[in-house]
Structure formats: C-alpha cells, structure tokens
Amino acid sequence: MKKLAAALLLFCAYAVAEAPQAVAIRNARIVTVSGPAIAKGTVVVRNGLIEAVGDNVPVPADAWVVDGEGLTVYPGLIDALSTVGIPGAAPAAAAGGRGAGRGAAPATPTVTAPAPAAQTEPRAWGPEDRPATTSWLLAADEIQATDHRIETVRSAGVTTAATFPTRGIFAGQGSLVDLISGEKAGEMVLVPSVGQYISLSRGGFGGGGGGGGGGFPSSLMGTIAYIRQIYLDAAHYQLVKDAYAHDPRGMRRPEYDRALEGVLESKRILLPANRLVEIDRMLRFAAELKQPAILYGAREAYRPEAAELLKKGGASVLVSLKWPEPPARTADSEDTDTLRTLETRDKAPAAPAALQKAGVKFALYSDGIDQPRDFQRAVKKALDNGLSREDAVRALTLSPAEIYGVADRLGSIEKGKIANLVVTRGEIFDDRTKVEMIFVDGRKYTPAADTTAPGGRGQTTDNPGGNR
Amino acid sequence: MRRILLGALVALAPLSAATIVIQNGTIMTVSKGTVKGSVVVKDGKIAEVGEKVMMPQGATVIDAAGQYVIPGIIDCHSHIAADGGINEGSVSVSSMVDIRDVLNPEDIAIYRALAGGVTTANILHGSANAIGGCTLPIKMRWGKDAQGLIFEGATPGIKFALGENPKRAGNPQGRGINGQVQVARYPATRMGIDDTIREAFNEAKAYKAEWDEYQAKTARGEHPIPPRKDLKLEALKEVLEGKRYVHAHCYRADEILMLLRVADDYGFKIRTFQHVLEGYKVAKEIAAHGAGGSTFSDWWSYKVEAFDAIPYNAAIMQKYGVVVSLNSDDAELMRHLNSEAGKVMKYGGLSETEALAMVTLNPAKQLGIDNRVGSIEPGKDADLVIYDKFPLSDYAKVQKVLIDGTVYFDRDKEVSGRAAKQAEKQKLIDKEKQNQQRQQPTRRPGQ
Numbered sequence: 007m008k009k010l011a012a013a014l015l016l017f018c019a020y021a022v023a024e025a026p027q028a029v030a031i032r033n034a035r036i037v038t039v040s041g042p043a044i045a046k047g048t049v050v051v052r053n054g055l056i057e058a059v060g061d062n063v064p065v066p067a068d069a070w071v072v073d074g075e076g077l078t079v080y081p082g083l084i085d086a087l088s089t090v091g092i093p094g095a096a097p098a099a100a101a102g103g104r105g106a107g108r109g110a111a112p113a114t115p116t117v118t119a120p121a122p123a124a125q126t127e128p129r130a131w132g133p134e135d136r137p138a139t140t141s142w143l144l145a146a147d148e149i150q151a152t153d154h155r156i157e158t159v160r161s162a163g164v165t166t167a168a169t170f171p172t173r174g175i176f177a178g179q180g181s182l183v184d185l186i187s188g189e190k191a192g193e194m195v196l197v198p199s200v201g202q203y204i205s206l207s208r209g210g211f212g213g214g215g216g217g218g219g220g221g222f223p224s225s226l227m228g229t230i231a232y233i234r235q236i237y238l239d240a241a242h243y244q245l246v247k248d249a250y251a252h253d254p255r256g257m258r259r260p261e262y263d264r265a266l267e268g269v270l271e272s273k274r275i276l277l278p279a280n281r282l283v284e285i286d287r288m289l290r291f292a293a294e295l296k297q298p299a300i301l302y303g304a305r306e307a308y309r310p311e312a313a314e315l316l317k318k319g320g321a322s323v324l325v326s327l328k329w330p331e332p333p334a335r336t337a338d339s340e341d342t343d344t345l346r347t348l349e350t351r352d353k354a355p356a357a358p359a360a361l362q363k364a365g366v367k368f369a370l371y372s373d374g375i376d377q378p379r380d381f382q383r384a385v386k387k388a389l390d391n392g393l394s395r396e397d398a399v400r401a402l403t404l405s406p407a408e409i410y411g412v413a414d415r416l417g418s419i420e421k422g423k424i425a426n427l428v429v430t431r432g433e434i435f436d437d438r439t440k441v442e443m444i445f446v447d448g449r450k451y452t453p454a455a456d457t458t459a460p461g462g463r464g465q466t467t468d469n470p471g472g473n474r
Numbered sequence: 475m476r477r478i479l480l481g482a483l484v485a486l487a488p489l490s491a492a493t494i495v496i497q498n499g500t501i502m503t504v505s506k507g508t509v510k511g512s513v514v515v516k517d518g519k520i521a522e523v524g525e526k527v528m529m530p531q532g533a534t535v536i537d538a539a540g541q542y543v544i545p546g547i548i549d550c551h552s553h554i555a556a557d558g559g560i561n562e563g564s565v566s567v568s569s570m571v572d573i574r575d576v577l578n579p580e581d582i583a584i585y586r587a588l589a590g591g592v593t594t595a596n597i598l599h600g601s602a603n604a605i606g607g608c609t610l611p612i613k614m615r616w617g618k619d620a621q622g623l624i625f626e627g628a629t630p631g632i633k634f635a636l637g638e639n640p641k642r643a644g645n646p647q648g649r650g651i652n653g654q655v656q657v658a659r660y661p662a663t664r665m666g667i668d669d670t671i672r673e674a675f676n677e678a679k680a681y682k683a684e685w686d687e688y689q690a691k692t693a694r695g696e697h698p699i700p701p702r703k704d705l706k707l708e709a710l711k712e713v714l715e716g717k718r719y720v721h722a723h724c725y726r727a728d729e730i731l732m733l734l735r736v737a738d739d740y741g742f743k744i745r746t747f748q749h750v751l752e753g754y755k756v757a758k759e760i761a762a763h764g765a766g767g768s769t770f771s772d773w774w775s776y777k778v779e780a781f782d783a784i785p786y787n788a789a790i791m792q793k794y795g796v797v798v799s800l801n802s803d804d805a806e807l808m809r810h811l812n813s814e815a816g817k818v819m820k821y822g823g824l825s826e827t828e829a830l831a832m833v834t835l836n837p838a839k840q841l842g843i844d845n846r847v848g849s850i851e852p853g854k855d856a857d858l859v860i861y862d863k864f865p866l867s868d869y870a871k872v873q874k875v876l877i878d879g880t881v882y883f884d885r886d887k888e889v890s891g892r893a894a895k896q897a898e899k900q901k902l903i904d905k906e907k908q909n910q911q912r913q914q915p916t917r918r919p920g921q
Contacts, residue, residue, distance in 0.1 A: 132565055132706070206558070226558020227571040227599075227607060231705055235570060238703045249699055283557065283578050286619050291575075332906055345895060346580070348902035 028052040029450065030065040031429065034074025039081050039404045040418035049079055051425040054448035059419050072429075077442060080399060080434055081418050082165025082426030086324045086406040087276070087302055087371035090159055090167045091149040091183060091194070129221035133235040137222055141268025143171045143178030146198040149191040155376055160185045161453035162378035163428035165446045166196065168371075168410060170203040170276070175229055176236065176265065177203040179272055182410055184426065186446050196424075200410045201300065202272035204233065230291065237295045240266045273411075274298040276324070280305040282312045289319035300324055300409060302371070306350055307357035313364035322409045323366055325401075326373040327384035329355050358401060359392030369406035370398070378441070378453065385435045398435060492517055493530045494879060496860065499538030504545055504827060504835045505849035513543060515856040518878035523850055541873060542865050544830060545849050546593025546857030547811050548837040550768040551721075551748050551801035554583035554808070555597060555612060555623065563602030566640065566659060567674045569632060570705035571607035573597050577620040583805040584623075588614040588883045590809030591859040591872045594625060596841055598748070599633040601723040604640045604661070604670040606633035608709050609721065611841050613857070614875075616882050629842045631745065632709055634722040636729040637779050640667055668732050675740045678710035685711070719745035719842065721768075725779040727755040734763050746840045748801070750791075751783035757794035766797040766840035771817040788832060789822020799837035816866035829866055855879075 029051045036044040036059060047061040050069060057066075065071055130137030148171060159167070165185055171178035182197040206229050223229045246260040275295070279288040280303035292299030302324040306312050316323055330351045335341060343351075361368040370388070375381050385398055393401075407417025415424050425448040432439035444451045497512040503523060511525035514533070522528065553560045557578040562568035577597070587595065593614055599607035609632060611625040641662055661667050684701045691698045712718035720737070724730050724747050737744050746766040747753060751774055753760060753767045760767060769791070774783030784790075792798045800815055802808035815833045818824045824832075838848025846855050856879035863870040875883035 130564070133570065222564040223562060223571075224559065224564040225562045225571065225576075227556075227573065227576045228559075228562035228564065228568065230575045231562075231570040231572065235705050238705070242700070242702045245699060281580075283580055283620065287575070290621075332910070342899075342903070344582075345899045345902070348899060348906070352902055352905065 028057065028066050028069035029072065029445070029448070030063075030069040031072040031074045031077070031079055031427075032065055034072075034429070035078040036419055037078060037080045037399060038419040039400055040420055048074075049419060049427065051427070051445060051448045054425055056419060056421055056423050056425050058421055072443075074429070076431060078430050078433065079419065080163070080428045080430065081403040081416075082428055082444065082446060083163045083402040084369070084406040084417065085159065085164045085167040085372045085402075086369035086409065087180075087373070088159070088167040088169045089172055089374070090155045090169050090185065090376075091151070091153045091191070092145060092169055092171060093148060093150050093153070130223075132222050133232050133239075135222070136236075136263075136265040137232065138174040139176040139236075139265045139268075140171060140174050140178045141176035141202060141266075141272070142264045143268070144198055145169050145171055145179065145181035146183070146191070146195045149181070149183060149194060151186075151188060151191045151194060156185050156187045157451075157454050158376045158378070159372065159381070160187070160444055160446065160451060161441065162381040163430070163434065163441050163444060164372070164381075165426035165428065165444060166416060168200055168406065172203055172205065175205060175223075175232060176269065177205060179203075179268065180276070182412060182416075184424070184446050186449060187451075196416070197410065197412060199271060199273065201274040201276050202269065203276050204278070206230070206278055233291075234295070236265065236269055237297070239263075240269045244270060274300060276300045276302050278303050280326075282306045282309050282315075285312050286315055289315060289321055292321060293319070302326070304357055304361075304368070305330060305354045307366075307368075308350075308353040308360045310360070313360045313366060316361065316366045317364045323361060323368040324371045324406075324409075325358050325361070325368055327370050327375055327381065327388075328373040329384065329387055353391075355387040356391040358388045358398070362393060362397045362401075367405060367409060368401060369409055370401045382435055382437075382439075386437070389435060395433060395435065492879075493533040494536060494856075494876070495527070495529060495533045496536045496538050496543055496858065499541050499543040499860065501543045501850060502545075502827070502830055502865065503850040504831050505851055507827070513850060513856075513858065515858075515876070515879040518856055518880070520850060520852050520854050520856050520858075522852055536860070536874065538860050538873075540862075542861045542863070542870070543850070544591070544812075544859050544861065544865050545834045545854075546847060546859055546875065546877065547591045547833045548799075548841070548848060549587070549592050549595040549802050549808055549811060549833070550746065550799045550837040550840055551803045552587075552595040552597055552805075552808060553600065553803070554587065554595065554805050555579065555581040560598075561600030561602040562607055563600070564659075566603045566661065566670045567605040567706060568599070568603050568607050569605050569674075569707075569709035571599065572709075573599060573607060573609050574624070574630075577612065577623055579616075579618055579620050579623050583808070584614050585616045585883070586805065587808045588616055588875050589872055589885075589888070591812055591861070591865075591875060592808055593857040593859070593875060593877050594838075594841075594843070594847055595808070596631065596721070596837070598631070598721060601633070601635035601639040604635060604667045605674055605710070606635055608632050608718070611843060613877050614882065615877055615880075625843060625846075627846075629717070629719055630712075631719040631721050631841075632713060634671070634720055634733070634744075636667055636722060636724040636733060637664065637726060638777060639723065640670075664729060664732070667729075668736065671733070671736050672740075674710060675714070675736075675742075678707050678714060679740070681707040682711045682714055713742050714740070716743065721746045721748055723748045725749055725751050726782075727752040730756050731759060734759060734765075737763070745842075746799075749780075749803075751780055751787060753796070754784060754787045754790040755782075757791045757796055760791065761795035766799065766836070767791045768799045768801045768837065768840060770803070771800050771814040772821065785817065785821035788818050789824055792822075792824070792828070797836050797839050798832055799840055800832045801837070810868075812861070812865050812870060813868045816868075819866065826866060 032048040033046055036047045044061050048063040050058040168180050168182050170180035179199040180201055181195055182200050183194040223232050243266045250257055250260055275297045277288040277299050279285040279301040288301055300322045304323050304325045375384055404417035407413040425445050427445040429443045430439050430441050441453045494515040495512055500510055502508045509525055512527045514522040514527050555578050556573055557576045562571045596611045598609045610630045611628045612623040613625055615622050661670050688700055722733055722744055744765040746768050748768050750767045750769050769788050772785040774780045788798045811833045815829045818829045835848035838844035847857050856876055858876045860874045861870040862873055873885050
C-alpha cells in the first residue's frame with residue numbers, strides 16, 4: 007500500500023508536466039461496456055490510446071504501473087449535452103417547463119468573452135431577419151481551454167462532453183471535446199460538429215419569454231413556423247446553389263446566407279421535449295423536416311406512451327439529470343400542483359429505466375449539474391428508480407458515443423480506442439465511491455477536491471454554507 | 475399487480491361500444507324538431523332517431539328517461555388547448571404560424587369544456603394582428619393525442635383582426651396584447667389595418683402568380699427552379715383559392731364594411747365575423763356577402779369599440795339572413811354555452827330550436843362541418859350531450875357526452891372517481907414532503 011502511494015505520488019508529479027509514454031493499470035476490475043467486465047485485468051494506455059486490455063495482458067517494460075487492486079476501471083463518462091468550455095454559456099437549459107432543479111450551480115464563466123452575436127440583434131420582423139440564429143457558430147471555435155468548469159466536471163469522471171452553444175433558436179453546432187485542461191482548445195476537439203442545438207424558448211434574448219418588444223417569433227407556434235421556414239429556405243437555397251454551380255451563365259448568383267449554411271452543415275438536430283405532448287410534437291416535427299433528430303429533456307419519458315412513441319419514432323433521447331424539484335413556496339402557501347405535475351416530479355427519475363426497458367437509444371446529460379457530488383447523486387436517483395448500474399454506465403459512455411457516431415473511437419474500453427478512463431474505488435455512482443483518477447487522451451488527472459461546501463448529506467450547492 | 479393495472483386502464487379508457495341506444499329521452503334534433511324517443515348510434519355515427527326505433531342486438535343501452543339529448547355543442551371561437559402563447563403578436567401579418575403545431579391535448583380546459591357539453595371548438599389564434607395565424611376546429615377527444623383532436627377533413631381557417639387590438643400594438647408608448655411593452659409596430663390606426671391587409675394580399679397575389687407560372691411551365695415539360703416557398707404567403711394563397719376560411723375579429727360597423735370591401739377587391743370570402751357586436755347595424759351587408767356572425771350573448775362595454783352593443787344583436791343578424799352563432803372566447807364561458815344560447819329567447823324572442831342552433835347547427839355551418847355535426851340526424855357523427863334538465867336552463871347539468879359514439883364524459887364516473895384521485899394526489903404530496911424533510915440538513919441543537 008505504501009509502495010502504491012509512493013508510486014502514485016511520483017506518477018502525479020510527473021503527470022503534471024507530461025504524460026508518460028505508457029501507463030498500465032493492472033489487477034483492476036475492468037468494465038469494458040462493449041464486452042463483459044473483466045474481474046481482474048490490465049489496461050495499457052500508450053500515446054493517448056488504449057494499447058491493450060484483458061485479463062492476461064503483459065505490462066510493457068517502459069510503462070508506468072498503477073496497481074489496480076481494489077479499483078475499477080470504466081470508460082470515461084460522456085456528458086451528452088453540456089456547455090462546458092463555452093464562454094458565457096448558461097448551463098444547457100432543458101426544454102422549458104417548470105420545476106428547474108435546485109442542485110444546479112449557476113454558470114460562472116471564467117472569462118468575460120464577447121456575448122454571442124445574437125444577443126444584441128435588432129428586432130426581427132419575420133423569418134427573413136433570421137432571429138435568434140447563430141447556426142454557423144461552432145462550439146469548437148468558441149471553446150476556452152481555461153474554463154474552470156472543465157476540471158470540475160472532469161472530477162466526476164466526465165472525460166468527454168458534447169458541448170453546445172445554447173443561446174437562440176438555432177444556437178449553433180455542438181462539438182465533441184475531450185476535457186483536458188490548460189491546453190490549446192484545438193487539442194480538445196474530437197468532432198467539430200455533431201449537431202445543431204435548437205431551442206424553442208427565446209430565453210436569453212432581448213425581451214425574452216413572451217417576446218414583448220423582442221420581435222419575431224414571440225410564441226411557440228412562431229418559433230416552430232420559423233424553424234419550418236428555415237428548412238424550406240435551406241432546401242431551396244441548396245437547389246439554387248446547385249443550379250448556379252452547374253451553369254452560372256444567365257443566372258443571378260444566389261445570395262450567401264450564413265444561417266442556411268449553418269443549418270446545411272449540421273448533421274443532426276437537437277430538439278427540446280420534456281412532456282409527452284412535446285415528445286409527440288417534436289417527433290412529428292423532426293419527421294416533417296426530414297432531419298435526424300435527438301430529443302433532449304425527456305422528463306415525461308417515464309410515461310409508457312412516451313417510451314412507446316420514442317421507440318416507434320426511432321429518435322435518440324438525451325435525458326436530463328436535473329430531476330424536477332418542487333417550486334420554492336412559503337410554508338403557508340396554498341398553491342398546489344396538479345396530479346400530473348406531482349406525478350412527473352415523483353416519476354421523472356424512472357424515465358431512464360423506462361427507456362431502457364422499451365429499447366430506446368438514450369444517454370444521460372448533466373443539464374448544468376457541474377459539481378461531482380450532485381452529478382453522482384443525480385445518477386444514483388435513476389439507479390434508485392430502476393435503472394441498473396450497467397445500463398447507467400452505458401448511458402454515459404457507449405450510448406452517447408453511438409448517438410454521436412463515434413462509437414468506433416470512444417465509449418468503451420477496447421484496443422485502439424481513445425484512452426479515456428475513470429478509475430474508482432467502489433462501484434461508480436455509489437454514495438461512498440471515490441473517483442481515484444481520470445485519464446483523458448491518456449493523460450492522467452486526479453479529481454479536484456470537492457468544491458461543495460461541507461454540510462453533511464443532502465446539502466445542495468445553491469446555498470453553500472447554509473444560512474448563517 | 476398486472477391485473478390491477480389492466481383494470482385501471484380499462485376504467486380510464488372512454489367507454490366505446492360499437493352500438494349504443496339512448497332511449498326514453500327528449501331528443502332535440504335541432505334540424506328535425508324535438509321527439510320523445512331514442513337515438514341509435516352505430517360505429518360512431520347516428521343510425522336512427524325516432525319515437526320508435528329498431529333495437530339492435532347487443533347494443534349498450536343508456537336510459538335517458540326524463541332527460542334531454544342535444545347535438546354536441548360547437549364553440550366557434552375558443553383559445554384552449556394550445557401551448558406556448560395564442561398570439562404571434564410580434565408582426566402584423568403572422569399567417570406563417572399555425573395552431574395545429576401547438577395543440578395540447580392535455581389542457582384540462584378540454585375536459586372542462588366537455589363537461590359543459592362542448593364537443594367541437596374552433597381554436598383561433600389571438601387578435602393581436604391584422605392577419606393572425608392559421609386555425610382549425612378540433613373535437614374534445616380527451617385522452618387522445620394532438621392529431622387525435624383534429625376535426626379530420628374540416629377546412630382550416632385563419633384569424634384576421636380589426637380595430638383596437640391589432641392597432642394598439644403599434645402604439646410606441648402603448649402596451650402590447652399581453653401587457654408587455656412592444657416596439658412600435660405598424661399599423662397604429664384603423665386605416666393602417668386596411669392597408670396592412672391589402673398589402674399582404676398584393677404580395678399573396680404576386681406569390682400565387684409566381685407559383686401558377688411555375689406550374690404552367692412544369693406542365694409544358696420544362697424544368698424551372700421552383701419559387702421559394704413562403705409560409706406566410708402560402709396561407710394567404712389558400713385564402714385566395716378558397717381553401718382556407720377567414721374568421722375576422724371585429725366590433726364596429728365601419729370596420730366590418732371595410733373588410734367586406736377588401737375581400738371583394740381581392741376576390742376572397744370572409745367566412746365569419748367574430749364578436750361582431752355592431753353586426754346588427756350592417757346585417758344586410760354581412761348576409762349579402764354570405765358571411766356568418768359569431769357573437770356574444772350579452773357581454774359588452776369592456777372597451778370603447780364594444781360600447782354600442784345590444785343583446786338583440788344575434789336575433790337581428792339572424793332576421794336579416796346571417797347565419798349566427800354564439801361563442802365563448804373563454805375557457806370558463808365555454809362551459810355553459812347552453813345557457814348563453816337560452817338568452818336569445820329573451821332578447822329577440824327566438825324559439826328553443828333557433829336558440830339551440832346558435833351553439834350547434836349554426837356554428838357547424840360557419841365552420842363548414844354541418845355535413846358531419848350540429849344536429850341529430852342519421853348519418854351524422856354521434857356527438858351527443860345528455861342533460862338532466864331542459865338544456866337551455868341554467869340549472870341543466872351535463873350527464874354524458876359522446877363524441878363519435880364514444881362516451882368521453884360521464885358525470886357519475888367523474889363524481890365517483892374524485893375521491894380516488896384526491897387520495898392519489900395526497901399520497902404524492904405526502905411523499906414529497908417526507909423526501910424534503912429527509913433532505914434538509916440536520917440542525918445541531920442551539921443553532
């Protein structure tokens with residue numbers, strides 16, 4: 007034990023400067039996700055990739071050795087929808103609706119960067135003005151490697167995030183990034199564009215909400231009409247551009263439209279859907295737009311009709327880990343919620359289990375929960391509501407990798423894949439489990455000290471230190 | 475456990491039987507007088523009505539002894555069952571938006587309307603702009619999904635609005651329709667509204683010409699690039715082609731005449747004037763155009779343009795040949811349109827049947843769905859309401875409501891099911907309270 011500690015210490019000191027050529031974690035339990043778990047085995051990491059994994063893998067002579075006795079190795083967790091690294095971003099908002107989680111730490115951007123362009127846009131008078139649209143924005147271009155949230159979320163075992171610009175109706179294209187800190191942002195990027203983030207509320211825009219003075223669109227049906235018009239325009243734009251490219255003579259050149267360019271570049275769209283009604287609406291909408299879609303939110307996915315619709319619709323689903331909480335009310339308040347609202351608050355954490363049972367492709371996402379302790383508790387709540395640990399791990403590793411089309415390089419512990427690993431003492435997502443180390447691109451990190459204020463079990467981050 | 479769950483499902487599902495006979499009731503058919511007898515419902519349609527009917531084998535019998543049966547009530551002006559705002563008020567022409575996109579089948583107002591005997595409602599966009607959004611009639615099929623609400627095959631509509639509402643959003647100092655400060659929006663006057671509508675149809679005509687030309691070229695075997703599809707103009711093109719009904723919010727006689735002139739100039743029809751509180755002043759002109767009038771029974775003076783109203787409006791318009799309906803424009807009023815209808819017997823001396831028609835057959839005609847609903851006739855949809863008392867009375871209570879031959883509201887079941895629902899709710903409240911207490915940080919003594 008003493009020897010291990012010494013080895014670790016030495017290793018840590020080294021890791022700050024540069025990752026070693028190779029690392030071998032031996033005698034550890036390995037949850038590969040893609041195959042059966044290995045009760046006692048070795049993972050070899052070299053040049054940022056997994057060189058070998060198995061129960062009978064020799065430790066290379068040049069490798070630093072981590073004695074994995076009593077440790078479990080999981081693939082690095084993937085946060086399927088995040089805003090980590092995006093300057094000035096609010097935590098990815100769920101699909102509207104009531105009862106935002108209490109556990110959400112407010113977004114605290116490290117750098118005051120220029121606000122997204124759309125924030126100061128003039129009043130829009132119709133779809134032609136491309137309101138609340140920055141579809142061309144690429145998260146990969148916006149990422150700031152210095153964002154301190156990178157370290158915070160990584161401490162929960164999250165090695166990879168699909169991070170998105172989230173302001174606006176067409177907010178922009180998300181990127182899949184590895185959470186290495188302090189490096190050049192370009193080094194973090196796995197896939198520069200994984201999809202277009204669409205939101206149906208105008209939160210964060212001039213006027214906001216109901217749209218008083220905020221211009222078009224000011225209603226949900228206005229937003230939907232706008233999105234529909236954009237896709238009609240994009241199809242027409244493509245048609246005219248192709249015709250022009252074919253033979254420009256005698257033809258007026260098509261006017262360059264960056265909003266449409268951004269939409270055409272996007273491989274898939276992320277649509278918000280929390281309630282059953284919204285899930286139904288968005289599935290139909292995605293089919294109408296003929297766009298591969300991912301629905302995010304999924305609060306009412308616990309309802310059998312919802313899981314059935316999702317299965318039938320074939321869409322992928324991102325379930326928010328920010329479970330609905332009762333609204334803050336005074337003790338003598340006589341406000342009551344409807345039976346449906348109460349039921350949703352009670353059953354929302356059962357959504358992942360329901361989706362699993364129905365055979366729907368789903369992943370979990372942090373929805374702005376940055377603190378490792380809150381993240382771990384949120385996942386635990388899904389476990390308490392019927393999701394197996396195995397399925398929870400999959401929903402945070404291989405499933406999001408499949409949803410974003412990167413399962414060939416990420417999401418499981420397999421030879422040749424990117425060396426993103428979480429090493430825990432105890433089973434992941436358990437109350438007492440400690441994340442011992444995290445490997446991102448083969449670089450080893452130790453979790454930061456929990457920034458949650460001490461206050462015993464149940465303390466939430468929105469009131470650190472209590473009311474003293 | 476499984477069996478219990480299954481039982482619960484059966485209890486929740488609306489009672490749907492292939493054949494139902496409602497017998498011993500007073501049947502107010504609206505179109506064919508009132509008879510004491512039975513209604514036979516087969517496969518969602520009315521099969522037979524009369525004093526004596528052939529009793530089909532295996533029919534479910536509903537005994538309506540001492541009770542009244544009327545056609546399902548139709549509300550020609552409602553704003554329920556829509557998510558995320560009823561107005562796209564940012565622009566003066568918002569015909570690109572469609573209520574169809576935001577239907578919310580879980581709006582409790584649907585169930586409450588059902589409990590008030592309403593089976594069909596025209597869900598309209600708000601009146602914030604001269605040309606509002608696209609609209610459509612729905613049936614109150616509580617429990618179905620959004621698509622399941624839509625009145626299949628009905629001609630869709632579009633909302634227009636005249637007068638104070640669409641122009642006040644244009645006042646730079648003023649407040650918008652939702653009480654929010656709006657950036658100045660043209661128009662700020664009634665003449666501006668006239669101009670806005672005309673400009674929109676100028677655009678729509680040019681747009682239509684563009685598409686007509688494209689189609690002509692395609693028909694000749696050419697391969698032109700199609701014009702850009704513009705959702706705003708697409709809806710107005712449908713109005714010009716008679717494929718979309720115009721439902722125009724209005725109050726004053728002068729603005730009603732203004733819109734009739736615009737419609738004549740551009741060659742389209744106004745299907746209904748909504749509110750139309752001064753309709754009695756220009757009833758002849760409305761009738762000549764072939765437009766309907768959908769008004770309130772006795773509600774006025776809530777704003778200047780509503781000062782000149784009289785409770786005889788509905789009766790007078792009808793006398794001049796206008797098809798008149800009474801609407802709610804409100805989720806609460808919607809629940810007692812039967813007694814609203816009763817008021818035209820006092821104000822205007824209309825008969826019981828004429829009064830009842832104003833919330834059944836007349837709105838069906840206005841919405842172009844009278845071949846399907848609005849009266850109790852063989853072949854029509856079995857949308858029926860059973861009242862315990864004379865249905866135009868304030869004291870009448872809805873007992874059962876059928877839509878397409880399916881019972882969607884049953885007063886006995888509703889009342890008897892309340893305790894269980896309340897208990898379920900209380901259980902969840904208690905559970906939540908317990909969880910909250912458990913989550914609270916433990917206080918040390920003395921703190």
